[in-house]
Amino acid sequence: MKERSKSISNIGVKRRSIILSAALRAFADNGYKGTSIQMIADAASLPKTNVLYYFATKKALYSEVMQSILLKWNSSFDEVTADDCPAQSLANYIADKMETSRTHPYSSKVFAIEIINGGQNLEESVKEDNKIWVKGRIAVLEAWIAAHKIEMLNPEYLLYHIWSSTQHYADFSSQIRQLRGREMTDEDFTEATNTLVKLILKGCGLQVPAQYIS
């Protein structure tokens, strides 16, 4: 059995992915400036020059980390239309975002720091794409409002509300851990998700889908 396709820079692909993981974690814990290439190299058990062999500059490495983050952030809400059920769609979106917070906390943190610091390192195209996405989702929310399917409110603020309350569980995990004295378990996340779904859906005057009632 040959393994041609596998062998083409297979090792390179693996190393790159190891470096990207180490970098993601390091950037989340220390910020862009607070992370040195040496730290990433150490975390990946590689010499510094090897990291620079795969990623020409620190900025380039950071950019790729950021890109890999944004790839993970697709959700079922992307395809929701005005014909879909608001309660189900919003509940699923909240649950999706909470799942991302649980499984990819470092991604959320790196993104958060980037935005807090002004998003200077985000490519303009990424910002524009996001703007388009938001416009589309707001259109759906407005259609629901017009059809009296959800309460009247500024849809923009509803989106911010969902983003902030779900991402909080990733970004502020250290504070949450400190307050409870232990890490959030999977069960805790389920309870938190159901609480959020209930709070937000009731806030919009919607019934909570059965699957989100604990």
Next chain:
Amino acid sequence: MKERSKSISNIGVKRRSIILSAALRAFADNGYKGTSIQMIADAASLPKTNVLYYFATKKALYSEVMQSILLKWNSSFDEVTADDCPAQSLANYIADKMETSRTHPYSSKVFAIEIINGGQNLEESVKEDNKIWVKGRIAVLEAWIAAHKIEMLNPEYLLYHIWSSTQHYADFSSQIRQLRGREMTDEDFTEATNTLVKLILKGCGLQVPAQYIS
């Protein structure tokens, strides 16, 4: 009229406060590591050594910035008891936090970055104080739940919900600005506050106080 008390190192007090302001802003925009003493000195129109004259080390300066932040974060919710009206108390708390986001965005950002990065630079006593505060507030919320004044839910998650959704307007202001194409005005903040109050209070099964209906 003499001015004895005023003259004692008056200039020092002023300089220190100017440096602290410049440092707050710089830390918010660039993170701890991303901020150099030189940057702060430039922003304060002082030579670098002058900054180090007032603050022995960068860490010491950062600590003082952090302390000044936490001082600003008192709110009427601190004194709320089980006898108070949940709807009014929670609505006021949300409005207080939104007002802090509006008037002290840099403080919120520096604090957020600190927590996201693990809170390594926060003194243990600060964390303990916060833990005690949270315990006290949770006790009040539990009393409200027991008295059927608000819906049954995990009070901890309600607190996180309020923190995250209000602080979002400070921390993620660059994203919000990008999406709307302009800064949030005071009127926008009022609308956002009222929207949040409505969402969260309805979520808890409470009536929105008249003053928060736009």
Next chain:
DNA sequence: ACAAAAACTAACCAATTGGTCTACTTTTTA
């Protein structure tokens, strides 16, 4: 087996950083 391509790495470098030292000026105090 072997040449080319890919992967790796030690040694090195210029720039920036936090911080010190020293000397000077201004302000306060007795």
Next chain:
DNA sequence: TAAAAAGTAGACCAATTGGTTAGTTTTTGT
């Protein structure tokens, strides 16, 4: 009014940083 204290600031330093160079080792296709 003179000494002491507070404030200002240039020159300097060791450590760390991102990045380069130049050469070696390993992998690969033929």
